[in-house]
Amino acid sequence: MAPLYKQAGLYIHIPFCQKKCNYCNFYSVTVGNRIPEFLAAVKREMDYYRNFWPEYDTLYLGGGTPSLLTGDQLADLLKKIRQTFSFTPGAEWTIELNPDDVTLSFLQDLRSLGFNRLSLGVQSIQDRSLKWLGRRHNTAQSLQAIEWTRQAGFGNLGVDLIYGLPEKSISGSLNLWLKELNHILQYTPEHISCYQLSFEPHTPLALWRRKKLVKPLEERKESQYFLDTAQQLESAGYLHYEVSNFSRGEKYTSRHNQKYWRHLPYLGLGPSAHSFRQNQRQWNQKTLSLYLGDIQKGIIPIAGKENLGLEELRMETLYFGFRTRRGLDLKNFQQQFGQDILNNPPDPAYRLIQENKLTLNGKRLCPTSRGLALADSLALLW
Ligand code: SF4
Structure with missing residues (x-):
């Protein structure tokens, strides 16, 4: 495998969701009819970055909900990506999926398009919790989607989970969470991300908290959830390689995410996406309208840039380390x-x-x- 530092990562932010989840503050809009306009714009944005980096070893389609794109839309997007950027053989190509968008034939399409890693937003396998989180799928759909990923031939599956939901609001408990985790382990995903629930600003959850309708877990309890989660996954043979990330050995760590944690170069396209190269970070226009407006005017849709000084780099190196x-x-x-x-x-x-x-x-x-x-x-x- 080629050394990690020689290649960059390519991220494309697909800023559409069918509905917003109660906890999420990632940028996305719920007006799917703008997808064709966005795809045309992001293809134009690619042209500005032909010389950003000579070679890439990861591609990550995130969002938002990339699985809202049809097989044909994805094929067209990937054609342009391949024409514009050069990838190393065996590059890691990941796409984020919502369980209720998944069908066996869609997964087969993804395989033939070149994706070799999936990130499935399962979040919970309790219908009551899914409803509270505002997810649009149910447990049965997630478990079916996991089975289909294997039938479609994917050998690198990541499952995203959320834990630490306020116990009083949904009668959850640490034991119940560990049972959920155990159930997921029976499917032996290569990668598991376990995110502790956080009350992000400008989300319904933050509003419920302000109105005292929900109470987050106490710090002591949060730490118990964290340590018990790590212990359960480590005893099942997973490597706890980052605060929220576990993999079945070094081979299945997310190559793409390491670009962010190790000050390695990455190019981010689409609204709100960030890029990093040679100690310079830049970020795109945050909203779809501003982003599309810039592209239509023939302007590169960058909203801001910063050069990291020695002290900023030192702090980030400690923080990521x-x-x-x-x-x-x-x-x-x-x-x-x-x-x-x-x-x-x-x-x-x-x-x-x-x-x-x-x-x-x-x-x-x-x-x-x-x-x-x-x-x-x-x-x-x-
Ligand atoms: S969690 Fe995913 S599906 Fe839900 S609003 Fe955020 S980006 Fe969209």
Whole structure:
């Protein structure tokens, strides 16, 4: 396999959903009749980036809901992608799917189009929870979709789940969640993402919280959910390689997401998508209207850019490093930022190692499961 750093990742944001889920603040609109207009625009956007990076080893169609596109629309989009960008042999091609969009023939189409990895938004296998989350599918549809992915020949399936729903609102419990997880494990997905429910601004959930209609789990309980989830998946043989991500070994970690966590180059197309190259980050117009407006005027639809200075890079390297099991390369960190993490200042590292939150693994300082539970606050200690 070619080294990771030589290739970029390509992300395309498909900004359409049939309906908005109660917890989600990703950008999307529910007016599907603009899909053809959007597809024409994103193909034009590709032309601006022919020379962004010589070669790509990942493609990720996310959203929004890419599975709202028909097989023909996807075929047309991929034709343009192939004409515009060059991919390494065996590149990872992922598409996000909603279970109720999935049919066996759609999955067969995806296989023949070149996708080799699926990310299925199962979220829960309790109908009551799905309803509370505002999902449009039910449990039976998810389990059927999982079976069809195997029949269609996909050997790299990722399942997304949400846990930690407020227990009083939907009579959930840690035991029930672990049972759900156990049920999913019977299907042996290669990758499982377990996201702790968060109350994102501008979502119905945040409003319910403000009106005191729901109460999030206490911090102590959240941490119990996190640790028990990690333990259950690790005992089933999964590698806990990032705060919310588990895979059946190194082979099935998400190659694309590592671009984000390791300051590797990626190009993002579509409304609200971000790109990164040589310490420069840029982001596109956030809304579909602004994005389409710019493309129609022949303008590259960029809303903003920033150059990361040394201190910003240092903070992000710490932040991303402590969110992933591979942790920080101490020698590289010292060379790049002139800071000896173990000894400058000395207290946090040795104290956290003693508390079993960090561990020294050769020349790397890595978070343990307990450390991953606090990942975002660890970076602030240096
Ligand atoms: S969770 Fe997915 S399907 Fe639901 S609103 Fe967000 S992007 Fe759309």
